[in-house]
Amino acid sequence: MNIDKNLKGKIMLNIQYGAWLVCAAVAMTGFSVAAQTNIQPGTEPTTTQTAVPTALEQQKATKALQEQKALKAQKEALGAVIFNDVSLSSPAGQSCATCHNAASAFADPGKAVSEGAVKGAFGNRNVPTLKYAQFSPPLQKEEYADEWSGGQFWDGRVDSFKEQALGPFFNPVEMNTTPAKLAQALRSAAYASLISAAYGKAVLSDETALVDAAADALEAFQKTQIFTPFDSKYDYYKLELVKLSKLEERGEMVFNSGGMCIDCHLGRVGQRQIFTRFVHHNILVPPNPELPFYTQPTAVNPDGKAFVDAGTGNNPKLNAKDKLVAKGMFKTPTVRNIALTAPYMHNGVFKTLEEVVEYYSKMEKFWPPEVNENPSRLMSTSLSISEDDKKALVAFMKTLTDGYDAPPELKAKLRAHQESLGYWE
Numbered sequence: 001m002n003i004d005k006n007l008k009g010k011i012m013l014n015i016q017y018g019a020w021l022v023c024a025a026v027a028m029t030g031f032s033v034a035a036q037t038n039i040q041p042g043t044e045p046t047t048t049q050t051a052v053p054t055a056l057e058q059q060k061a062t063k064a065l066q067e068q069k070a071l072k073a074q075k076e077a078l079g080a081v082i083f084n085d086v087s088l089s090s091p092a093g094q095s096c097a098t099c100h101n102a103a104s105a106f107a108d109p110g111k112a113v114s115e116g117a118v119k120g121a122f123g124n125r126n127v128p129t130l131k132y133a134q135f136s137p138p139l140q141k142e143e144y145a146d147e148w149s150g151g152q153f154w155d156g157r158v159d160s161f162k163e164q165a166l167g168p169f170f171n172p173v174e175m176n177t178t179p180a181k182l183a184q185a186l187r188s189a190a191y192a193s194l195i196s197a198a199y200g201k202a203v204l205s206d207e208t209a210l211v212d213a214a215a216d217a218l219e220a221f222q223k224t225q226i227f228t229p230f231d232s233k234y235d236y237y238k239l240e241l242v243k244l245s246k247l248e249e250r251g252e253m254v255f256n257s258g259g260m261c262i263d264c265h266l267g268r269v270g271q272r273q274i275f276t277r278f279v280h281h282n283i284l285v286p287p288n289p290e291l292p293f294y295t296q297p298t299a300v301n302p303d304g305k306a307f308v309d310a311g312t313g314n315n316p317k318l319n320a321k322d323k324l325v326a327k328g329m330f331k332t333p334t335v336r337n338i339a340l341t342a343p344y345m346h347n348g349v350f351k352t353l354e355e356v357v358e359y360y361s362k363m364e365k366f367w368p369p370e371v372n373e374n375p376s377r378l379m380s381t382s383l384s385i386s387e388d389d390k391k392a393l394v395a396f397m398k399t400l401t402d403g404y405d406a407p408p409e410l411k412a413k414l415r416a417h418q419e420s421l422g423y424w425e
């Protein structure tokens with residue numbers, strides 16, 4: 001694994017994004033970028049005569065930035081309302097929040113798979129946390145290996161939240177609606193005025209634009225700080241505001257060395273530790289015989305009991321050859337908030353963290369795997385972790401739950417420090 005290259009890519013991405021925002025802000029303020037840098041087409045920039053903005057221009061710039069911020073806040077607020085609106089499914093009764101519960105890191109704890117809006121309809125995959133998902137870059141294939149990283153969903157089949165949002169709305173085993181029905185529900189929603197305030201009145205009479213606006217607002221909401229608070233005990237510990245217990249500290253050591261967890265579950269974006277690099281791997285997880293999906297009607301599951309989840313091997317973006325190589329791979333999940341999101345793995349086969357650690361310690365005890373091919377070369381199938389180290393690993397993973405109960409002055413210190421490091425820029 002070429003860590004440096006990977007990290008550099010992500011950091012560059014961040015910088016580019018930051019620069020883009022600045023450009024956009026400048027463009028919106030009405031300053032001419034060309035006038036400031038004095039670049040003439042076809043000539044080298046020689047002198048940089050920075051135009052000093054007049055008081056009026058400055059006022060305009062401030063106002064434009066304020067308006068931009070206010071619009072962003074409007075879209076985020078609208079996204080939160082849509083996320084929780086149970087009238088958008090068919091039949092009514094299910095929202096994004098039904099499966100992505102805010103109190104459980106936006107996962108659906110206790111369920112291997114979740115029921116759709118239609119009673120008795122089940123998908124085949126465990127609901128992932130939505131926290132920190134915004135850091136997953138668009139799906140990409142590495143140059144140096146048959147390895148993929150990024151994307152949204154367990155198999156990375158879409159690149160953005162906006163593209164993703166259209167999935168659950170129209171998925172028959174999820175919210176089960178149609179664009180026409182969704183547009184009608186949005187038009188008649190009590191918050192229709194919020195939609196026109198953020199996206200213009202015209203969207204209400206244009207089905208495609210209206211569905212697009214809803215997806216856009218959902219994306220804005222899912223990119224808010226609610227989904228990236230970075231306030232677990234671990235975050236306080238890393239900024240030296242609290243200490244870990246001896247057991248937790250030992251767990252961190254096992255995670256980073258003996259357990260090899262670090263090879264896949266560690267990844268920084270800027271200063272922020274995400275606990276995944278979003279690389280797809282087959283770690284040979286066994287099937288979950290309890291999945292109701294095996295007995296779904298043939299229209300939903302044509303393979304019946306013989307169903308195998310090929311993971312990234314089923315990603316429609318891959319060509320036929322790559323699909324074979326990616327069979328059995330799933331995007332490495334973050335382990336932030338892992339204590340809140342049991343059961344575990346793409347099919348929810350493991351009910352507790354203890355069981356997950358047991359699996360990593362001796363995989364063959366749990367086999368046969370769902371997919372035998374393409375095992376990750378970054379993993380040992382038989383780590384034989386000692387009983388004490390297993391306990392320590394679990395204790396460490398429990399330090400990764402957001403909302404650590406710290407005294408107000410420590411909270412303020414954490415925030416100030418993180419803000420100075422550019423956590424939410």
Ligand code: HEC
Pocket residue numbers: 083094095096097098099100114115116117123125126127128129130133151152153154155161164165168169173174175218
């Ligand atoms: C019936 C339950 C259900 C509902 C309702 C639902 N989801 Fe999901 N969501 C899932 C499951 C299951 C997955 C994983 C599916 C997969 O990987 O193929 C998922 C995956 C996601 C992901 C990808 C996260 C990642 O890390 O890859 C996002 C983002 C998401 N959902 C957002 C939403 C939004 C927004 C809505 C509402 C428009 C919504 N979901 C409604 C069950 C649900």
Ligand code: HEC
Pocket residue numbers: 255259260261262263264265280281282283285330331332333334335338341343344345346347353356357360376378379380393
């Ligand atoms: C080769 C890369 C790799 C290594 C090494 C690795 N993991 Fe994983 N981990 C994954 C992938 C990929 C998944 C999802 C697999 C699936 O669902 O089929 C996963 C899933 C998990 C999950 C469940 C996450 C969820 O949301 O359901 C936990 C917990 C976890 N790993 C902890 C660990 C620990 C602890 C270690 C070290 C002992 C470790 N992992 C080592 C790649 C890895």
